[in-house]
Amino acid sequence: MRVNVLLFDAGSDSEGIHSLEIAGRTVVLLFENPDDAERYAGLLEAQDFPVPTVESLDREDVELFCRDAGYEARFVASGFVPESDEERLFMAPPEANRDVSQWKDEESLPEPEPSSSSELDALRKRLEGLL
Numbered sequence: 761m762r763v764n765v766l767l768f769d770a771g772s773d774s775e776g777i778h779s780l781e782i783a784g785r786t787v788v789l790l791f792e793n794p795d796d797a798e799r800y801a802g803l804l805e806a807q808d809f810p811v812p813t814v815e816s817l818d819r820e821d822v823e824l825f826c827r828d829a830g831y832e833a834r835f836v837a838s839g840f841v842p843e844s845d846e847e848r849l850f851m852a853p854p855e856a857n858r859d860v861s862q863w864k865d866e867e868s869l870p871e872p873e874p875s876s877s878s879e880l881d882a883l884r885k886r887l888e889g890l891l
Contacts, residue, residue: 763790763819764797766812786831793838
C-alpha cells in the first residue's frame with residue numbers, strides 16, 4: 761500500500777521528513793489520501809514553514825524507516841475524524857511550530873557549552889546587559 765508523506769528538500773542530501781513532537785514522541789504522519797497531505801502541506805506553508813513536497817511511498821518502507829529512527833508512524837485514513845486533541849494535530853498543524861529556519865544545520869552544529877564558572881559569569885553579564 762502507498763502512503764503520502766511530507767518531505768523537505770526531497771531527493772537532496774539534506775532531505776527531511778515532516779514530523780510532530782507529541783508528548784515526547786516524534787510522530788510521522790502517513791496520509792492515505794494525497795489531497796489530505798496537500799492540504800496539510802498548505803497549512804504548514806501558511807504558517808511560514810518551509811514548503812514540503814508530498815511524496816507517495818510504500819507504507820512498509822516508511823514504517824521501517826520510522827522504527828529505525830525511533831519515530832512513531834501514524835496512519836491518517838481517508839475520512840479520518842479526530843477523537844482527541846492529539847489526533848486534531850493529524851488534521852492541522854499546531855499553531856506554534858519549532859523554528860526550522862536552520863533545520864539543515866542543526867544536526868551538524870554542536871551546542872556550545874561554557875567550560876568554566878568565569879565564562880558563565882561573563883555570559884550572564886552580557887545577557888543582563890541586553891535587558
